[in-house]
Structures are given as structure tokens and as C-alpha cells.
Amino acid sequence: MDKNISFTLKVWRQNGPKDKGHFDTFQMKDIPGDTSFLEMLDILNEQLVEGGKEPVVFDHDCREGICGMCSLYINGHPHGPATGATTCQIYMRRFKDGDVITVEPWRSAGFPVIKDLMVDRTAYDKIMQAGGFVSVRTGAPQDANAILIPKPIADEAMDAASCIGCGACVAACKNGSAMLFVSAKVSQLNLLPQGKPEALRRAKAMLSKMDELGFGNCTNTRACEAECPKCVSISNIARLNRDFIKAKLKD
Amino acid sequence: MTKIIDSKIPEGPIAEKWTNYKAHQKLVNPANKRRLDIIVVGTGLAGASAAASLGEMGFRVFNFCIQDSPRRAHSIAAQGGINAAKNYQNDGDSVYRLFYDTVKGGDYRAREANVYRLAEVSNNIIDQCVAQGVPFAREYGGTLANRSFGGAQVSRTFYAKGQTGQQLLLGAYSALSRQVGAGTVKLYTRYEMEDVVIVDGRARGIIAKNLVTGKLERFAAHAVVIATGGYGNAYFLSTNAMACNCTAAMACYRKGAWFANPAYVQIHPTCIPVHGDKQSKLTLMSESLRNDGRIWVPKKIEDAKALQAGTKKGSDIPEEDRDYYLERRYPAFGNLVPRDVASRAAKERCDKGFGVNNTGLAVFLDFSESIERLGIDVVRQRYGNLFDMYEEITDVNPGQLANEIKGVKYYNPMMIYPAIHYTMGGIWVDYELQTSIKGLFAIGECNFSDHGANRLGASALMQGLADGYFVLPYTIQNYLADQITVPRFSTDLPEFAAAEKAVQDKIDHLMNIKGKKSVDSIHKELGHVMWEYVGMGRTAEGLKTGLAKLKEIRKEFETQLFIPGSKEGMNVELDKAIRLQDFITMGELIAYDALNRNESCGGHFREEYQTEEGEAKRDDQNFFYVACWEYQGSDEKAPTLLKEPLVYEAIKVQTRNYKS
Ligand SMILES: Cc1cc2nc3c(=O)[nH]c(=O)nc-3n(C[C@H](O)[C@H](O)[C@H](O)COP(=O)(O)OP(=O)(O)OC[C@H]3O[C@@H](n4cnc5c(N)ncnc54)[C@H](O)[C@@H]3O)c2cc1C
Ligand code: SF4
Ligand code: FES
Numbered sequence: 001m002d003k004n005i006s007f008t009l010k011v012w013r014q015n016g017p018k019d020k021g022h023f024d025t026f027q028m029k030d031i032p033g034d035t036s037f038l039e040m041l042d043i044l045n046e047q048l049v050e051g052g053k054e055p056v057v058f059d060h061d062c063r064e065g066i067c068g069m070c071s072l073y074i075n076g077h078p079h080g081p082a083t084g085a086t087t088c089q090i091y092m093r094r095f096k097d098g099d100v101i102t103v104e105p106w107r108s109a110g111f112p113v114i115k116d117l118m119v120d121r122t123a124y125d126k127i128m129q130a131g132g133f134v135s136v137r138t139g140a141p142q143d144a145n146a147i148l149i150p151k152p153i154a155d156e157a158m159d160a161a162s163c164i165g166c167g168a169c170v171a172a173c174k175n176g177s178a179m180l181f182v183s184a185k186v187s188q189l190n191l192l193p194q195g196k197p198e199a200l201r202r203a204k205a206m207l208s209k210m211d212e213l214g215f216g217n218c219t220n221t222r223a224c225e226a227e228c229p230k231c232v233s234i235s236n237i238a239r240l241n242r243d244f245i246k247a248k249l250k251d
Numbered sequence: 252m253t254k255i256i257d258s259k260i261p262e263g264p265i266a267e268k269w270t271n272y273k274a275h276q277k278l279v280n281p282a283n284k285r286r287l288d289i290i291v292v293g294t295g296l297a298g299a300s301a302a303a304s305l306g307e308m309g310f311r312v313f314n315f316c317i318q319d320s321p322r323r324a325h326s327i328a329a330q331g332g333i334n335a336a337k338n339y340q341n342d343g344d345s346v347y348r349l350f351y352d353t354v355k356g357g358d359y360r361a362r363e364a365n366v367y368r369l370a371e372v373s374n375n376i377i378d379q380c381v382a383q384g385v386p387f388a389r390e391y392g393g394t395l396a397n398r399s400f401g402g403a404q405v406s407r408t409f410y411a412k413g414q415t416g417q418q419l420l421l422g423a424y425s426a427l428s429r430q431v432g433a434g435t436v437k438l439y440t441r442y443e444m445e446d447v448v449i450v451d452g453r454a455r456g457i458i459a460k461n462l463v464t465g466k467l468e469r470f471a472a473h474a475v476v477i478a479t480g481g482y483g484n485a486y487f488l489s490t491n492a493m494a495c496n497c498t499a500a501m502a503c504y505r506k507g508a509w510f511a512n513p514a515y516v517q518i519h520p521t522c523i524p525v526h527g528d529k530q531s532k533l534t535l536m537s538e539s540l541r542n543d544g545r546i547w548v549p550k551k552i553e554d555a556k557a558l559q560a561g562t563k564k565g566s567d568i569p570e571e572d573r574d575y576y577l578e579r580r581y582p583a584f585g586n587l588v589p590r591d592v593a594s595r596a597a598k599e600r601c602d603k604g605f606g607v608n609n610t611g612l613a614v615f616l617d618f619s620e621s622i623e624r625l626g627i628d629v630v631r632q633r634y635g636n637l638f639d640m641y642e643e644i645t646d647v648n649p650g651q652l653a654n655e656i657k658g659v660k661y662y663n664p665m666m667i668y669p670a671i672h673y674t675m676g677g678i679w680v681d682y683e684l685q686t687s688i689k690g691l692f693a694i695g696e697c698n699f700s701d702h703g704a705n706r707l708g709a710s711a712l713m714q715g716l717a718d719g720y721f722v723l724p725y726t727i728q729n730y731l732a733d734q735i736t737v738p739r740f741s742t743d744l745p746e747f748a749a750a751e752k753a754v755q756d757k758i759d760h761l762m763n764i765k766g767k768k769s770v771d772s773i774h775k776e777l778g779h780v781m782w783e784y785v786g787m788g789r790t791a792e793g794l795k796t797g798l799a800k801l802k803e804i805r806k807e808f809e810t811q812l813f814i815p816g817s818k819e820g821m822n823v824e825l826d827k828a829i830r831l832q833d834f835i836t837m838g839e840l841i842a843y844d845a846l847n848r849n850e851s852c853g854g855h856f857r858e859e860y861q862t863e864e865g866e867a868k869r870d871d872q873n874f875f876y877v878a879c880w881e882y883q884g885s886d887e888k889a890p891t892l893l894k895e896p897l898v899y900e901a902i903k904v905q906t907r908n909y910k911s
Contacts, residue, residue, distance in 0.1 A: 002646070016820075032527055034645075039531050042771070049769040049824065054816045057823055059319065061492040063532050064640070066417055067323040082643075089643055114463060115821050122440065125320050129432035133425035134384045138304040138720050140375060141382035145339060148393030158386040158411060161418060165322055194384045 002033025005092060007099040009044065011056050014105070017112045017120075023102075024056075033093035037080065038063060038070065040092055041103075058117040065089040065229065068164030071171075072117055073104040078168035078227045086166065086229040106171035110178065110215045121167050123213045124181065131205035132185045134194050147193055160187040162230045169224035169232075175216030180224040182206050183240035184232045190243055200247035207244055256879065256895040259681040260364040265901040266346075269368045272682075273725055277732035284309035287731050288472035288739060290457055292444045292499055294321030296416070296712055297695025298478030299423035300719025306427075306435035308724060310731075313470055314427070315439045315459060317494050322424045325480055325492040326715060329416025330537040330637070332398060332408035333712040335373040340397050344405040346370045351902060353710060356402040356589050357675070357703020358853035358869065359904045360512070362877070362897065364682060365700045372721040373713050377409055379720055383422040387411050400708035401538055402589040402909075408709045413537055413636045419712055423719070442468075443826065444499045445754045447475055447506050447691060450746045454691035458750050465820045467751050469742035473734045474690045474727060477503060478719070481674035481696040483516070485834040485841065486786070487778020489671035490522060490535040500678055500697050501833040504840075505886075508686040509879035509893060511679035511699035513837070514844035514855045517706055518787050519672035520546075520593035523644055523665075524613040528775075533670040534644060536616070536637055538708045541586045543621035543630065544665070546593070547573040548605040548614050558607045565607065565615050566653035566661040573617075576600055580864075584909040591705045591854050591867070592909060594669035598787050599865060601668075608666050615664035618649060622662055641665055669787060673711060675702040675854060676844070679879045679895075683726035684718060687879075690734075692727060694718035699877070704853025761828050762818050766811035770827040773812065777804050777831070777838060785842045790858050794846040798839060805835050805886070836886050843880065847892060850874045871904055 006029045014021030031040055038060050045055035061069040070087040074080035079087045081094055095101060103117065111119040149157075161184070169180035186203050189195030195202070218237060225234040261268040279287065287310050291302040294316040302314040316324060338344040350370035354361055377395070381387065387409050388396040397406040411418035430436040441462040448456040448469070456471035482497035483489040504510045521536045549555045550572050557563035576596055578585045588596075597614045600606070607613050622630050627650055631638065642648045647663050654661040677699040684692050684700070695715040702710065784797025808831065814824045851860040851867035852874070860868045877895040 032529070034526050035529050036531070036644075039529050042531055043529055046769055046771060049813065049815055050767075052813075052815060055824060057821065061318060061323055061494050062325070062328045063493060064328060064534055066414065067318070067325075067327045067492065068320075069318060069323050084639075085643060089640075091643065091646075093646065118821075121319055125322075125428065125431075125438070125440075128425065128428040131432075133429040134382065135429065136379075136382045136426075138300075138307060138379060138426070138724070141378045144337070144377045144381040144387075145394050147381065149389055150393050151389045151391050154386055154389040154393075157384075158388075158418075161386050161421065162412075162414060164417075165320065188386065189384050192384050192386070194382055 002093050004030040004032050005095060005097045006030060007095060007097065007101055010100065010102045012104045013056070013116050014113050016115060021113070031092050033091065035092045036063065036088060037074070037090040037092065038088050056117065057115045060088060063088040066164060068166040071106050071119060071166055071168070073106060073171060075102055078106065078171040079229050084229060084231050086164070106167050108170045108176040110170055110176055110213055111167055123215070124165050124167065126213060127178065127182060127206050127209045128185065130209035131202040134189060135198060149192060153191055157188045157191045160184045160191070160232065160236055163232050164230055166229060168227050168229060170215065172223040172227035173216065174221060174223065175219060177218045178210050178215040179218040179237050179240070180228060180232055180234065182210050183236035186240045186243065187236040190239070199243055200250060203240055203243035204247040254893055256893060257681065258362065258895055259683055261682065265363065265367045268364050269371055276725060276729040279728045279731050279735060281309050283735040285311065287311065287734060288313065289474050289476060289727070290315070290470055290472040291476045291478060292457065293324065293478030293480065293695065294424070294427065295324035295326040295478060295480055295695055296420055296423055296715030297719045299324070299420065299427045300716050301476055301478060301694060301723050302436050303423060303426035303430050304720055304724040305727070306430035309435070312436040313439065313472060314436050315442045315444060317441065317443050317462065319440055321427055321438065321440065322421060324420060325495050326420045326712070327417045328492060329712055330413045330535065331400065331539045332410035332415045332709040333376065333419060334400070334407050334707070334709040335377045335409060335713065336370055336407060337374055337377060339395060340406045342405045344407050348405065349373060349407065352403050353701070353707060354703065354902050355907060356707040357705050358867070358907055359703065360515070360852055360897070361701055361703030363899050363901060367901070368722065369701050369714055369717050372717045375721055376713060376716045380419060380422050383426060385411065385418050385422040398539055399542060399587065401541060401587050401593070402707040410539070413634070416712060419716065423716070444479070444502065445829065446502045446750045448747050448750045449506055449688065450740070450744060453689045455740055456742065456747060458754050462826060463821055465818055465822060467754055469747045469751060471740035471742050471747070473731060473737060474692065476692045476694060476723065476727070477678065477697055478695045479697045481677070482837050483671045483674050485777070485837045486671040486781045487774050488525065488530065488533050490519060490533050493532065496830040496833065497837045498830050498833045501836055503678055503686060503688065503691060503693070505882050506688065507882065508688050508691060509679040509881055510676070510840060511877050511879050512676035512844065513840045513880065514848055515675035515704045515853060516671060516841065517590060517673040517675060517854045518594040518669045520590055520597055520669050521616060521667045522670035523641065524608055524610070524668040534640070535672065536641060536665065536667060538590070540616060540634060540637060543633065544586065544616040544618050545575055545620060546577050546586055546614055546616055547575045548600045548607055550574045552604055555605045555607065559609060559611050561609065564653065565617070565664040569656045570659055581909045583911050588909045589705055589707060594787060595856060597669055613666040613668045616667045617662070617664040619660060619662045622650065623660060673706055675699065675704060675706050679877070683729060684723050685726070685730060690730060692723060694723050704855055758818050758825065758829070761812065761825065762814055764810065764812045766813050768807065768811040768813055770812065770814070770824055770831050773804065773808050774831050774834065777835060780804065781838050781841070785838065785845055788856055788858050789845050791846060794842050798842045801835065801839050801842065808832065808835060840880060840890065843889060844878055847878060848874055869906070
């Protein structure tokens with residue numbers, strides 16, 4: 001059976017992108033170990049609302065690690081202490097009685113704070129709009145089994161495609177680079193025969209969009225891979241770089 | 252004074268209806284498409300695929316969603332798979348069989364013609380998704396892999412690991428992104444539709460709240476498409492994402508769109524049981540687990556008592572003392588019976604005292620036999636991510652060897668219990684997916700059209716994409732062809748001003764209640780009443796009590812609600828309050844419909860109407876119709892019932908049988 005724990009919670013509050021922001025400190029008492037991290041914040045918010053105060057704003061939706069909406073920087077790690085899990089999948093049994101838990105938003109030039117812990121990640125959508133697709137019309141394409149794809153290739157594409165677009169890689173990177181995210185999408189599509197015809201153009205378009213939006217360069221620190229909740233591999237970045245160089249040579 | 256409901260089903264034999272329709276419908280030529288605007292609300296499978304396809308065809312599209320990106324729509328969470336009648340496994344599948352299974356699975360309460368069309372376009376969906384680069388699971392030979400799902404005896408489900416919804420949505424999202432990049436679709440993220448604007452009897456726009464600035468904004472178009480998902484969160488705890496809501500659907504309903512079959516709510520049999528009162532949502536364990544997992548409770552009541560007291564574990568109970576009740580009751584389908592049947596069977600055992608956790612509300616899902624037969628590696632390959640997810644939440648690893656009794660190895664079983672999952676009911680639409688308001692269309696889970704009283708696994712994804720890629724882009728043209736001479740609208744029209752004012756007044760009212768209760772606390776109370784009286788086992792008496800309690804909750808909401816902060820800027824509590832008000836109205840609608848339907852069918856089980864063996868007892872004499880509810884001008888007034896009679900031409904209506 002899980003034990004109840006009590007701890008100190010330091011939460012970043014910021015009223016809009018221009019506000020300087022500050023930490024609020026709360027004492028949390030008797031939180032059951034089988035409470036999820038976000039449910040713990042629900043408890044805090046319920047207490048705040050009962051006291052007539054405004055709740056802490058944070059992004060969340062599916063609460064099962066797939067939508068990519070939740071985005072907290074907990075004790076210096078994007079998505080907190082667990083590996084291969086998002087913030088919403090962390091349970092309080094991971095923390096100890098008496099802990100101090102610090103919660104901050106993603107901090108990166110590419111993701112301005114909207115309020116408290118909520119940030120603006122529309123830059124990711126813009127990168128996708130620049131080339132994160134196969135140009136195929138809705139209609140009647142050929143039979144799905146007409147394209148044979150060897151299982152290892154399909155599996156590799158699937159691994160790359162499991163990126164949830166959360167932004168933890170950017171938050172983890174000291175350069176604020178979005179390379180892991182971009183390379184995951186480029187790899188998924190460039191590995192598959194359907195995506196090959198546009199492979200080079202895609203790599204170039206998505207990368208230039210990334211630069212244009214103010215994300216930093218990749219200097220291979222591997223922090224992104226270590227913090228990615230879906231364990232997206234840094235080998236995707238190498239593949240992206242190869243495709244990018246090929247595209248450059250063609251120009 | 253009965254209204255005749257025209258569902259516009261095309262003439263001809265069932266297999267030719269859609270082809271005939273497409274051959275004769277009106278089209279809009281390319282030059283005119285550029286002059287026509289369409290609002291699509293929602294970016295789930297239905298909304299994203301529709302917006303992308305319509306944009307690509309040349310219409311000017313405005314696409315809205317609540318989340319910060321279209322990719323986060325709740326469709327992303329679907330795990331198991333998507334059905335199609337490809338017959339790649341050569342196991343006797345066909346369009347007709349998929350059609351038949353869906354109608355039968357829906358307990359003969361779906362509209363035949365719609366379901367046939369769904370089965371017919373199912374194969375195109377797979378082709379389309381593969382062309383987009385959706386990484387479906389494959390065999391070593393490079394062909395697509397399949398698995399089986401509840402309610403079917405063939406293997407027709409396509410999947411991408413345990414993340415099928417994610418991959419399909421990302422496919423639709425990338426098609427949508429391409430159109431946004433090309434300038435045909437304009438995206439409005441972190442916007443919430445609060446009302447639909449009707450001008451001269453036609454839907455001509457929406458009022459949406461910018462969730463960041465808190466401002467109300469007006470948008471006009473020639474047609475409005477609602478793709479806003481289901482209303483499961485009326486029960487507070489469900490497998491739905493936190494932002495799933497029925498506000499857009501209720502707005503349409505209040506403006507006169509009929510709401511069909513609200514009582515048909517699906518309760519999914521394999522969810523992680525409720526653990527405490529702080530819980531915010533329930534986690535689904537994919538139905539695909541039933542392919543290799545066996546569901547059981549103890550045979551002996553003393554074993555159940557020991558499990559409830561925590562003095563025994565599942566793995567302590569040997570094979571001969573386990574009751575695999577689904578295999579016992581339904582030998583032909585076993586653990587793969589449809590969801591409603593599996594859910595009720597679990598409730599039946601738990602009601603009799605055989606539940607296996609501390610609350611007595613759980614059954615076991617056990618992999619011991621399959622791990623022994625296939626090896627842990629194969630089992631993990633199939634379900635590894637689900638096992639991990641289960642372990643993170645419960646601290647129990649279902650793949651772990653826990654006991655050996657008389658040479659038989661027993662692994663930790665999972666504990667599961669039914670939970671609210673999907674809503675078959677929804678906004679009424681005709682064959683063209685048009686609601687009872689002209690120019691207002693509804694697609695995906697938010698309409699009622701294809702699943703009758705119960706949806707089969709892997710069929711919601713199919714329906715969302717069928718509607719968005721292959722049906723609506725055709726049928727909406729039949730409507731828009733008349734509209735080419737209608738110029739773009741100004742949002743200065745009095746109808747827009749009035750609609751915006753009504754929403755503003757509502758917001759002011761909510762802010763001014765200044766009571767003492769938080770939105771969530773009232774929402775939880777609503778959930779308790781819904782689950783208790785309008786849940787899995789319903790009775791006339793219970794429903795009446797439920798309706799009375801819902802009135803009290805509405806009163807409490809109206810007098811006790813407290814929203815901190817102001818209406819300016821972002822106010823998450825205010826946004827939740829608006830949704831809750833609509834959930835209360837929705838709850839009542841479910842209860843009215845459930846009370847009216849004096850029969851048991853699919854997800855709607857009235858305890859008064861069951862066979863001696865405890866199976867659902869339909870009443871085709873009196874209830875072979877779609878119940879359409881019409882708003883009567885106020886949330887306080889009971890809605891009026893209209894009936895769309897069901898006409899079956901291709902299928903003989905029978906009693907559902909999953910036993911032999
Ligand atoms: C956990 C889980 C697993 C599932 N697994 C499967 C499966 O394996 N196979 C299967 O076939 N089905 C499955 N389903 C069901 C299926 O996922 C859904 O029925 C389907 O995805 C619904 O798609 P949709 O496009 O209709 O709506 P959604 O995906 O719910 O999208 C709704 C959209 O509308 C927007 N929206 C809502 N309200 C408003 C508003 N007022 N204003 C503006 N925007 C709004 C949202 O932001 C969102 O973009 C599962 C469901 C759940 C909960
Ligand atoms: S690569 Fe990983 S960390 Fe980066 S957005 Fe995708 S899932 Fe998140
Ligand atoms: S809330 Fe969806 S991934 Fe965390």
C-alpha cells in the first residue's frame with residue numbers, strides 16, 4: 001500500500017509573457033502515493049479556489065502520456081524524475097516525505113510563457129506546416145499493400161513517429177534547439193517509401209523554419225534524448241543532418 | 252402534429268446507395284469553392300481530416316480547437332486500432348461482414364444505410380493513411396498486420412503499436428498542416444466555440460472564446476461543421492481527456508438541432524479501477540488485451556472476501572478455483588464479446604460479491620496462460636507499453652511471475668473494471684451528415700450516426716476518418732452548391748451581435764454567482780449521480796430519482812458556484828464552469844432518454860428488461876427507432892421526443908447471440 005507524504009511545493013507564477021514572475025511556496029499535507037502529479041496540482045488548486053485565490057495554470061489533457069499537452073519542469077528535469085514518462089504519468093510515490101519540489105514552465109526562447117506554467121508551443125505547428133507531411137491528396141490512393149515496407153523499417157519509422165510534440169527536448173537543451181523533434185518527424189517520413197520523393201526538400205524546409213523561429217543549434221549534448229518521455233533516439237538527428245547535407249549539395 | 256423525419260437515405264439496394272448518391276449529388280466547381288467559407292470546429296480525426304480535405308478541394312476553411320495544437324485532440328489517445336474490410340488475412344472478411352458485425356454489435360439500433368457506407372469506405376481509409384506515411388504494424392514480408400477485436404470473428408483491425416489513434420491523428424494533422432501552410436485552412440487554437448449563429452434558419456457562423464485573452468469573437472461562414480467529440484465527461488470520471496466536453500453540441504441543441512439517442516453510452520470493460528476520491532480520470536487498458544488475456548473472478552466467495560481484505564493475491568488462487576465467466580457464458584466469443592456484454596458481466600459478478608479489490612469493484616485480466624504459451628517476449632512485444640503503463644499507475648507488473656502451484660506458473664494479473672468511455676448518441680444527422688439545422692453538419696463522435704446502441708472496438712477511428720475524408724467532403728457540396736451566389740457574411744449582422752451578447756450574459760451571470768463551491772466539486776457530484784442512477788444498470792425508479800437529483804445539482808450550480816479571478820484574460824475555472832453547465836443539461840438529456848426507452852439494448856441496460864439469463868432484452872415492437880430530442884426553449888423544461896423509425900432492408904433483425 002502506498003503511504004501518504006507531506007512536502008513543500010515551489011511553483012512558478014507568472015501573469016502573462018511580460019510579467020517577471022516569481023515562486024509561490026505551498027505546504028502540501030498527506031498526499032496519497034497513488035495520486036498522480038497532476039492530481040496533486042488539482043488538490044492544490046482546489047485548496048486555492050476554496051480560499052478564493054486563482055489556481056495555478058498548467059497545460060494538461062489526456063493524462064495518460066500521449067497528447068503531449070502537459071509540460072512541467074520538475075526539480076530541474078522536463079517531465080520530472082522518471083525516464084520514459086510524461087509529467088501526467090508520474091505518481092507521488094516517487095517522492096519522499098519532507099521533499100522540496102520545484103515546478104517551473106519550459107524555459108526557452110521558442111516557447112514564451114502564457115501564464116504560470118503554460119507556454120506557447122505554436123512554433124512546433126509552424127515547423128510542421130513547413131514540411132512535416134507527405135504531399136498526397138485525399139482520394140483514392142493505391143491499395144495499401146501495394147507498397148511493401150520491411151518490418152524493421154516500419155518499426156524504426158514507428159519509433160520516430162512516437163514523438164508527442166511536448167517540447168521537453170527544447171526545454172532540456174542549453175541551446176534551446178528543437179532538433180530532436182524535427183529529426184523525429186523527418187526520420188519517420190524519410191525512412192518510408194511514401195516520404196522519399198520529398199525527403200531532401202522536407203529536411204531543408206523544416207530546418208530553416210526551425211532556425212527562423214529562434215530555436216538554437218544542436219551541439220550534441222544529448223540532453224534532449226535523456227529527457228524525452230518517448231525515448232526518441234538522437235540517431236534521428238544524425239539522419240536529419242545527412243539529409244540536410246545532401247539537400248545542400250544539390251542546391 | 253408529428254414531424255416527419257427525413258433521413259435522406261438514397262434509393263436503391265444497400266450496396267449501391269452511396270455510389271448512386273455520389274453519381275447524382277451536386278458539386279461545386281473550383282472557382283466557386285474559393286468563394287465559399289466553411290467553419291470546422293474540432294481537430295480530432297473527424298475535424299482534422301475534414302478540414303484538410305475541404306481545404307485541399309479549394310474551400311476556405313477556418314478550423315478551431317481548444318488545445319494549443321490540433322495534434323492534441325482526444326483522438327490521439329486511442330490505443331487499439333482501426334477496422335477495415337480489407338480481408339488481407341483471407342479469413343472471410345468483406346464489406347458486408349463488417350457492415351453486418353457493426354449493425355449487430357450496435358444491437359440493431361443503427362441506421363443501416365450509414366453503416367454500409369462506413370464499411371464501404373473503410374478500405375479507402377487504410378489506403379489513404381498508408382499513403383500519408385502512417386506507420387502501421389507490418390509482417391516480416393512487408394505487408395500490413397492485423398489483430399482481432401471484440402464483436403468480430405475475423406482479424407480486421409489495423410494498428411500502430413498501442414498508439415493507433417496517435418498515428419492516425421498525426422497523419423490527419425500533417426495533411427492539415429500542409430493545407431495551413433498552403434493557406435487554404437486558417438487555424439484557431441486555444442479557442443472554444445460557445446454558440447452557433449443562425450441567420451434565416453441556416454447556420455452561418457459561431458461565437459468562440461479566445462481562451463488566452465478571454466475575449467469573445469465572431470466568425471462567419473457558409474456552413475458550420477461540428478467535430479467536437481463525445482460527452483462522456485458528463486460522468487466526471489471517464490477514459491476521456493480532461494478537456495472533452497459537450498458545449499458545442501449543447502449549443503447546437505439549444506439552437507434547435509435534435510439530439511439523438513443520448514442514453515447510448517458505452518462503458519468499456521477494461522479500465523483501471525477507481526482508486527481514491529482525488530482521481531481525475533480513468534485509464535483505459537486497450538481492448539486488444541482481451542486477445543491474449545483471460546478475464547476471471549474466484550469461484551469461491553471466501554476467496555473473493557480474502558482478496559477484498561488483502562489477505563490473498565490473485566496469483567494465490569489456482570486454476571480450478573477461477574471462474575472465467577466470459578468463456579463460461581459465451582463459449583463462441585469468450586473473452587472477445589462486445590464491450591457492453593463484457594462490462595455487464597463484470598458488474599454482475601461484482602454485484603454478487605465476487606469483486607477482487609478492496610472496493611469489491613474489480614475483476615482480473617490474466618496473462619499467465621498466454622505467457623506460458625507464447626513466452627514473455629512475445630507477450631511483451633504485443634502489450635509491453637500497456638504493461639508499463641499499468642505498472643506506473645498501480646505499482647504492479649503484470650508480466651511478473653508471482654506464484655507456482657502444483658507446477659502451474661501464475662503471473663500477477665491486472666485488475667480492471669468498466670468505466671465510461673464513448674458516447675454513441677449525439678447530434679442527429681441525416682445521411683448527408685447534416686443536422687436538423689440547415690448548413691450545420693456534425694461528424695465523428697459528436698454525431699449519432701453509425702454505432703446504434705453499442706460501438707464495436709476500433710470502429711470510432713474508422714467512423715471519424717470516414718466522415719472527414721470520404722463522406723462530408725462530398726455531401727457538404729450538395730448543400731453548398733445552392734450557396735454559390737451567397738456573398739460572404741459580415742459578423743456585424745444583428746444575429747451575431749445577439750448570439751455574442753447571450754454568451755457574454757451567461758459568462759457575467761456565472762462570474763456573479765459568487766458562491767462557495769468549486770467547479771470540480773460540483774462536477775464530481777454530477778458524476779456520482781450519473782454513475783449511480785444513469786450508469787450501467789438503470790431502472791425507471793432510479794432514473795426518476797436521478798432526474799430529481801440532477802435538478803438539485805443544477806440549483807446548487809446556479810447558487811453555490813464560485814469562480815475566482817475575472818472574466819478578462821485567461822480563466823480556466825470559468826471555462827470549466829461553462830462546460831459543467833452543459834454537462835448538467837446533457838446529464839438530464841441522457842436520463843430522459845433512458846427513462847423513455849423501456850427496453851435494454853447495447854449500452855443501455857434497463858434492469859426491468861432482461862432475459863432469465865441476464866441478457867439485454869430488446870423491444871423491437873415499440874422501440875425500433877432513433878429517439879430525437881428537441882429543445883423546448885429552456886434548460887429547465889423537459890425536451891420533446893421525435894422518432895426516426897428504423898428501416899432495415901438488408902439485414903434481418905435478430906436477437907444478438909454471442910454464445911454459439
Ligand atoms: C482512451 C481511449 C481509447 C480509444 N481507443 C480507440 C480505439 O482503439 N479504436 C477506436 O476506433 N476508437 C477508440 N476510441 C474512441 C475514439 O478515440 C474517439 O471516438 C474518436 O477519436 C473521436 O474523434 P473525434 O474527431 O470525433 O473527436 P476528438 O478527437 O475528441 O476531437 C474533438 C475536437 O474538438 C475540439 N473541441 C471540442 N469542443 C470544442 C469547442 N467547444 N470549441 C472548439 N473546439 C472544440 C477539441 O479541441 C478537439 O480538437 C478511444 C477513446 C478513448 C477515450
Ligand atoms: S522528441 Fe521527445 S521531447 Fe521532443 S517533442 Fe518529441 S516527445 Fe517531446
Ligand atoms: S496530459 Fe497528455 S501527455 Fe500529459
